[in-house]
Amino acid sequence: MSVSEDQNQSSGERLIFDLNATPDSSNESSNGLVGNLLVAQSGGPTAVINASIAGVIQEAGKHMDSIEEIYGGLNGIYGILRENLVDLNDEKARSIEELKHTPGAALGTCRYKIQFQNNPDQAAKDMDRLFEVFEAHNIRYFFYAGGNDSQDTNNKVHLEAQKRNYQLRCIGVPKTIDNDLPHTDHTPGFGSVIKYNATTVMEIAQDVSAMATDDGSCCIIEVMGRAAGWIAAGTVLAKNNGQDNAPHIILIPEIPLDEEAFLSKVKEISDRLGYCIVVTGEGVKNVEGNEIGADKTKLDSFGHPVLSGAADALAEIVQGKLNLKTRTVKLGYAQRCAAHYASKIDVDEAVACGKAAVKAAIEGKSGFMVTIERNSKKPYEFTTGLHTLNDIALVERTIPSDWITEDGWLPNQKFIDYALPLIEGEPNVPTEGGLPKFAKLNKVRVDKKLPAVS
Amino acid sequence: MSVSEDQNQSSGERLIFDLNATPDSSNESSNGLVGNLLVAQSGGPTAVINASIAGVIQEAGKHMDSIEEIYGGLNGIYGILRENLVDLNDEKARSIEELKHTPGAALGTCRYKIQFQNNPDQAAKDMDRLFEVFEAHNIRYFFYAGGNDSQDTNNKVHLEAQKRNYQLRCIGVPKTIDNDLPHTDHTPGFGSVIKYNATTVMEIAQDVSAMATDDGSCCIIEVMGRAAGWIAAGTVLAKNNGQDNAPHIILIPEIPLDEEAFLSKVKEISDRLGYCIVVTGEGVKNVEGNEIGADKTKLDSFGHPVLSGAADALAEIVQGKLNLKTRTVKLGYAQRCAAHYASKIDVDEAVACGKAAVKAAIEGKSGFMVTIERNSKKPYEFTTGLHTLNDIALVERTIPSDWITEDGWLPNQKFIDYALPLIEGEPNVPTEGGLPKFAKLNKVRVDKKLPAVS
Numbered sequence: 092m093s094v095s096e097d098q099n100q101s102s103g104e105r106l107i108f109d110l111n112a113t114p115d116s117s118n119e120s121s122n123g124l125v126g127n128l129l130v131a132q133s134g135g136p137t138a139v140i141n142a143s144i145a146g147v148i149q150e151a152g153k154h155m156d157s158i159e160e161i162y163g164g165l166n167g168i169y170g171i172l173r174e175n176l177v178d179l180n181d182e183k184a185r186s187i188e189e190l191k192h193t194p195g196a197a198l199g200t201c202r203y204k205i206q207f208q209n210n211p212d213q214a215a216k217d218m219d220r221l222f223e224v225f226e227a228h229n230i231r232y233f234f235y236a237g238g239n240d241s242q243d244t245n246n247k248v249h250l251e252a253q254k255r256n257y258q259l260r261c262i263g264v265p266k267t268i269d270n271d272l273p274h275t276d277h278t279p280g281f282g283s284v285i286k287y288n289a290t291t292v293m294e295i296a297q298d299v300s301a302m303a304t305d306d307g308s309c310c311i312i313e314v315m316g317r318a319a320g321w322i323a324a325g326t327v328l329a330k331n332n333g334q335d336n337a338p339h340i341i342l343i344p345e346i347p348l349d350e351e352a353f354l355s356k357v358k359e360i361s362d363r364l365g366y367c368i369v370v371t372g373e374g375v376k377n378v379e380g381n382e383i384g385a386d387k388t389k390l391d392s393f394g395h396p397v398l399s400g401a402a403d404a405l406a407e408i409v410q411g412k413l414n415l416k417t418r419t420v421k422l423g424y425a426q427r428c429a430a431h432y433a434s435k436i437d438v439d440e441a442v443a444c445g446k447a448a449v450k451a452a453i454e455g456k457s458g459f460m461v462t463i464e465r466n467s468k469k470p471y472e473f474t475t476g477l478h479t480l481n482d483i484a485l486v487e488r489t490i491p492s493d494w495i496t497e498d499g500w501l502p503n504q505k506f507i508d509y510a511l512p513l514i515e516g517e518p519n520v521p522t523e524g525g526l527p528k529f530a531k532l533n534k535v536r537v538d539k540k541l542p543a544v545s
Numbered sequence: 546m547s548v549s550e551d552q553n554q555s556s557g558e559r560l561i562f563d564l565n566a567t568p569d570s571s572n573e574s575s576n577g578l579v580g581n582l583l584v585a586q587s588g589g590p591t592a593v594i595n596a597s598i599a600g601v602i603q604e605a606g607k608h609m610d611s612i613e614e615i616y617g618g619l620n621g622i623y624g625i626l627r628e629n630l631v632d633l634n635d636e637k638a639r640s641i642e643e644l645k646h647t648p649g650a651a652l653g654t655c656r657y658k659i660q661f662q663n664n665p666d667q668a669a670k671d672m673d674r675l676f677e678v679f680e681a682h683n684i685r686y687f688f689y690a691g692g693n694d695s696q697d698t699n700n701k702v703h704l705e706a707q708k709r710n711y712q713l714r715c716i717g718v719p720k721t722i723d724n725d726l727p728h729t730d731h732t733p734g735f736g737s738v739i740k741y742n743a744t745t746v747m748e749i750a751q752d753v754s755a756m757a758t759d760d761g762s763c764c765i766i767e768v769m770g771r772a773a774g775w776i777a778a779g780t781v782l783a784k785n786n787g788q789d790n791a792p793h794i795i796l797i798p799e800i801p802l803d804e805e806a807f808l809s810k811v812k813e814i815s816d817r818l819g820y821c822i823v824v825t826g827e828g829v830k831n832v833e834g835n836e837i838g839a840d841k842t843k844l845d846s847f848g849h850p851v852l853s854g855a856a857d858a859l860a861e862i863v864q865g866k867l868n869l870k871t872r873t874v875k876l877g878y879a880q881r882c883a884a885h886y887a888s889k890i891d892v893d894e895a896v897a898c899g900k901a902a903v904k905a906a907i908e909g910k911s912g913f914m915v916t917i918e919r920n921s922k923k924p925y926e927f928t929t930g931l932h933t934l935n936d937i938a939l940v941e942r943t944i945p946s947d948w949i950t951e952d953g954w955l956p957n958q959k960f961i962d963y964a965l966p967l968i969e970g971e972p973n974v975p976t977e978g979g980l981p982k983f984a985k986l987n988k989v990r991v992d993k994k995l996p997a998v999s
Contacts, residue, residue, distance in 0.1 A: 136752045166758045195751025201758045286979055291879050293980060297649025298590045298882040304620045304655045310878060328980065400873075403857075419854075420877035424764060425745050428752040432885055434979060514979035525740055525888060525968035526747060526782065 122455045124258055125157055126231025130179075131164030131171060132196040132266075133237035133244070137280030138287075138433045139441035140266045141197045141530070143236050145190040146445020147264065148179050151232075154453050158232060162537055167235070168244060169201035172220050173544060176228065176537040189530035191438055192520045194428035197532055200237075205244055218251050220544060225259065227540040232260050232452050234445075238267035238278075242460050243484035249458040260452035263460035263480055264444050268427045270321035271487045274478040275462035279444055280427070282437030282513035285325025287429040288314050288370075288422065289514065292329040295420065296337035296368055303365030309357060309409050309417040310368050312338070313384075313402035314426060317374035319489045320345050322426075324502040325510050326370045337368035340500050342401075344374035345489050348383060350408060356500060358413055367415075371401045431527045435516025440473060447475035471512030576909040578712055579611055580685025584633075585618030585625060586650040586720075587691035587698070591734030592741075592887045593895035594720045595651045595984070597690050599644040600899020601718065602633050605686075608907050612686060616991055621689075622698060623655035626674050627998060630682065630991040643984035645892055646974040648882035651986055654691075659698055672705050674998060679713065681994040686714050686906050688899075692721035692732075696914050697938035703912040714906035717914035717934055718898050722881045724775035725941045728932040729916035733898055734881070736891030736967035739779025741883040742768050742824075742876065743968065746783040749874065750791035750822055757819030763811060763863050763871040764822050766792070767838075767856035768880060771828035773943045774799050776880075778956040779964050780824045791822035794954050796855075798828040799943050802837060804862060810954060812867055821869075825855045885981045889970025894927060901929035925966030 130147045132140055144163070151158045161179040164171040177198070179187075190197055205217045224230070235245040245263045252259035265272055270281035292312060299310045316322040320343020330336040339360045342348060360367040377383050384401035402419040410417040444461045451459060459477040466472040494506040502510075521528045584601045586594055598617070605612045615633040618625040631652070633641075644651055661668045678684070689699040699717045706713035719726055724735035746766060753764045770776040774797020784790040793814045796802060814821040831837050838855035856873040864871040898915045905913060913931040920926040948960040956964075975982045 132755075136755045169758050193751065194748050196755035198755075199758070200755050202756065203758065290885050290980055291883075293983070294648050294882040294884060295878045297647065297884075297983060298878050299649075301586075301590045301650035301652075301654050302656065304623050304653070304657065312879075328978075331978070331980065400857075403854075418877060419875065420879050421873065421875040422879065423872055423874035424749045424752050425766075425874050425876065428748040429745075430748060430751075431744050511978060516979065517976065522971065524782075524785070524965060525970065526744055526785065529747070529751060 123157070124231050124260065124455075125159065126229045127160040127162055128158045128232040128234070129162045129164055129171070129176070129225070129228070129230045130198070130234040130236070131167045132198050132200045133167040133235060133241035134200060134267065135427060136194065136196040136200055137266055137268050137427050138194045138283040138430045139279050139438050140236055141190040141193045141195070142438045142441035143264045143266060143279060143445035144197060145187050146442035147234050147449055148187050150446040150449035154449065157453055162228065162230070163198040165534070166199035167201040167203070167237070167241070168205060168217075168221070169203035170199060171224055172217060174224050174227070174539045174541055177532070177534040178537050181535040182532055186530045186532055189528070191442060192430050192433065192518050192527070193529040194430035197530060204240055205247065207247060218247075221248065222251070222255060222257060223541055225257065228537065231258060232449070234262055234264055234448050234452070236264035236266045236445075238269065238272060239483075239485055239487060241266075242272070242480055245460070246458065246480035246484045249480060252457070260455070260457040262448040262452050262456065263483070264448050265460055265462065268322060269316060269319055271319045271489070272460075272483060273486045273488045274482055275460070276465045276473070277463060277513060279437060279441035279463070281321065281325070282434035282440070283429065284315070284322055284426050285328065285510060286434040286437070286514035287432050288322065288426055289326045289329040290432060291422065292326045292338050292368065292370060296329070299366045299368060300364070307361040307415055308366050309361060309415050310366070311402040311405050311409070311417060311419050312368070312370045313373055313400055313419065313421045314370060315422075316344060316372035318344055318487055320372045321490060323370050323372035324490055324506055327502045327507060328510060328514060335364060338370040339364075339367050340369045341502065342369065342371040342375045343490065344372050344376060345492075346495070346499050347376055347378045347380070349378065354408065354412055357409055357415070361413075361415055369405065371405060373401050375401050430518075430529070431520050433518050434514045435518050436471070436513060438518045443473075443475055451477055468508070471515070577611070578685050578714065578909075579613065580683045581614040581616055582612045582686040582688070583616045583618055583625070583630070583679070583682070583684045584652070584688040584690070585621045586652050586654045587621040587689060587695035588654060588721065589881060590648065590650040590654055591720055591722050591881050592648045592737040592884045593733050593892050594690055595644040595647045595649070596892045596895035597718045597720060597733060597899035598651060599641050600896035601688050601903055602641050604900040604903035608903065611907055616682065616684070617652040619988070620653035621655040621657065621691075621695075622659060622671075622675070623657035624653060625678055626671060628678050628681070628993045628995055631986070631988040632991050635989040636986055640984045640986055643982070645896060646884050646887065646972050646981070647983040648884035651984060658694055659701065661701060672701075675702065676705070676709060676711060677995055679711065682991065685712060686903070688716055688718055688902050688906070690718035690720045690899075692723065692726060693937075693939055693941060695720075696726070696934055699914070700912065700934035700938045703934060706911070714909070714911040716902040716906050716910065717937070718902045719914055719916065722776060723770060723773055725773045725943070726914075726937060727940045727942045728937055729914070730919045730927070731917060731967060733891060733895035733917070735775060735779070736888035736894070737883065738769070738776055738880050739782065739964060740888040740891070740968035741886050742776065742880055743780045743783040744886060745876065746780045746792050746822065746824060750783070753820045753822060754818070761815045761869055762820050763815060763860075763869050764820070765856040765859050765863070765871060765873050766822070766824050767827055767854055767873065767875045768824060769876075770798060770826035772798055772941055774826045775944060777824050777826035778944055778960055781956045781961060782964060782968060789818060792824040793818075793821050794823045795956065796823065796825040796829045797944065798826050798830060799946075800949070800953050801830055801832045801834070803832065808862065808866055811863055811869070815867075815869055823859065825859060827855050829855050884983070885974050887972055888968045889972050890925070890967060892972045897927075897929050905931055922962070925969070
């Protein structure tokens with residue numbers, strides 16, 4: 092996007108992060124705010140981020156006295172800056188309902204970030220443009236579904252609106268398979284990814300154990316999680332309390348890999364059971380702190396580092412040093428969009444987060460993210476809460492160290508008690524011709540009112 | 546296994562493959578054969594091989610006048626040679642029913658092959674031992690579920706029984722995700738693997754297309770299939786007749802990879818749609834006939850070839866030459882054991898194959914493999930048939946060349962019409978705590994009657 096130079100004077104100042112700003116939760120006078128709603132999605136998709144959007148749209152439909160039009164921003168901030176909006180009131184009610192079992196991000200998402208730190212001038216231009224779009228379309232309710240980065244953006248938009256005296260209610264909708272947002276019990280998307288991954292581990296264990304005859308074998312399954320090990324740890328549920336059940340070893344980025352100890356553990360297990368199933372987070376690091384899957388010393392024919400990944404790197408070690416037949420599985424994107432076997436509770440919570448965001452905004456709140464709170468452990472019950480975006484943006488939560496067994500190879504009962512309720516139930520995903528049927532939005536464009544940016 | 550030298554005299558002769566031997570389908574006199582049944586599994590497991598075993602056991606239970614005991618051989622021929630048998634009559638009826646949605650191979654499988662070609666002496670010893678075990682346990686009905694190799698073994702056992710004048714009914718139960726057995730419309734296991742893979746491609750497309758904004762991306766999904774491209778081709782069903790739907794390119798081992806044409810196709814698609822989804826069979830070869838995933842020039846720190854795989858090899862090319870962000874998914878074992886989203890028709894056919902095998906044996910037949918025949922295309926209806934093992938053993942079926950589009954990038958409507966009915970319906974897999982509940986057999990051992998082999 093290019094904006095003429097003179098639009099950019101001293102705009103950096105607006106972007107100063109105001110730590111003392113308090114969300115206007117008690118701003119009773121704005122309760123009667125009437126205008127249009129804009130919802131958008133950001134960051135990596137999940138199996139349930141569309142369920143949150145469905146929650147926003149369905150709740151918004153109940154507040155026609157405050158919310159006039161329900162718009163979706165295509166491809167998050169990237170599309171909103173380009174005034175790429177769609178009219179969600181033009182969608183069929185059934186399509187909105189179908190969003191609850193449709194993976195990906197139905198409105199599109201983006202990797203584009205407003206560069207508050209690295210390029211404050213461009214960030215100021217982006218903010219100017221964003222509020223031009225908001226004003227042009229009378230956006231008064233803004234909901235951004237995303238993870239850490241997105242909540243940071245959301246908070247900046249909230250603060251900017253206050254500075255500009257532009258009446259806007261910004262509420263963040265939590266979303267990330269990584270489960271690394273603070274101040275929420277967990278995040279929508281996490282339950283579904285660990286349910287699918289744990290199921291996959293169980294199924295692979297059925298397969299690999301059946302072949303455990305004369306010479307043993309090892310299977311290494313790589314799952315997502317670059318900084319935190321929540322996703323890898325979640326596969327512990329596949330054990331179902333069976334000590335010898337897979338996975339036998341779970342490697343997480345929080346614990347540096349001790350190669351000797353790892354090999355010795357693999358050997359012990361494969362000698363005893365005839366096979367060993369390892370789950371590794373993609374971001375597992377060696378004792379020097381380097382990711383084991385990104386070996387810069389190996390170059391392909393173009394001079395680029397070989398894209399081996401953590402599982403393949405481990406497989407080389409196991410096959411090479413233990414002479415044990417080793418196969419790898421890299422679930423990659425498949426794990427975060429596996430709506431066909433999502434967690435029902437995760438879907439329900441994602442919908443609830445979307446609805447709670449709208450309710451909070453209608454009540455006059457802004458500058459919060461919806462949180463999930465565990466009301467009861469057994470039976471599991473949740474409710475939604477709110478937490479100021481100030482505390483959430485850019486903070487990453489890792490697994491508590493006392494949720495891991497002393498030897499470091501597996502999460503312990505504390506983790507299991509935490510994670511188990513999050514995978515309960517299966518949504519009833521309709522099929523057509525043997526394959527899941529996903530929502531297809533019409534995406535009727537809202538007429539643009541501003542000059543285009545290039 | 547060691548057998549004393551003198552047991553081995555001229556035993557190689559017994560193993561000569563008798564092309565003129567005809568299965569004794571008309572052997573009315575043997576209809577009254579009474580004895581015990583032995584069923585075993587061989588080769589790579591599938592999502593539905595246990596369903597075939599359930600079919601064998603449930604049908605066998607109806608013929609108590611002919612079949613006295615129902616034994617399972619653990620780990621295929623490997624375990625039978627060691628007299629590792631279990632009494633399947635000791636299993637709960639519910640466990641047998643649960644086998645229909647339990648992946649892996651409940652009786653265990655093996656990579657062990659009787660070395661008829663490479664080591665005829667050892668093969669003769671194995672055959673001697675096999676018939677010792679059969680005699681010791683009065684095995685008169687033998688069912689071996691497996692692919693090409695297993696059907697070859699089965700045929701050799703059938704011919705050997707005829708030579709020895711040992712009354713035995715051998716029927717092969719077809720099993721292979723690879724769908725490369727001849728003389729059957731398709732094989733149990735294939736429908737489920739392509740249903741799961743096509744679903745995964747659809748879901749990944751939802752994810753990757755949502756992120757298609759400024760700079761485009763490519764996702765390469767590696768699926769099984771070393772010699773034949775049936776599994777990769779099956780993901781074409783994800784397109785659901787949408788020309789621009791994923792997958793956009795399917796690479797199969799039958800067609801050598803033209804790297805330039807491939808890159809140009811990826812570029813054309815990603816330029817147009819913002820993303821490109823490629824499915825590759827693991828055994829795709831370059832024009833020199835070498836597997837692209839097994840690059841012998843790259844060595845790890847132990848001097849072993851880097852285990853890159855086809856998808857990673859392609860990703861290096863795409864990322865390197867097109868400068869297009871590329872991510873890989875390697876489904877590996879996950880795809881062949883995904884019982885949680887198996888094809889119901891596949892499960893039903895697998896059960897039917899098991900039942901048909903027992904019925905054929907009771908009718909006095911031996912030396913056949915059960916086949917699946919397509920009675921009606923629309924609506925799809927199947928029946929089981931029988932084909933002599935002589936024609937099946939070691940023959941691999943590849944995709945007919947006129948089932949591929951002229952440009953070679955995708956299977957055509959002929960393939961789609963063939964494959965679509967095979968993925969219909971979902972079995973109702975029970976869950977417990979949010980995860981699938983699989984059968985757990987007691988595996989009560991049958992007392993051994995022979996000296997152990999070492």
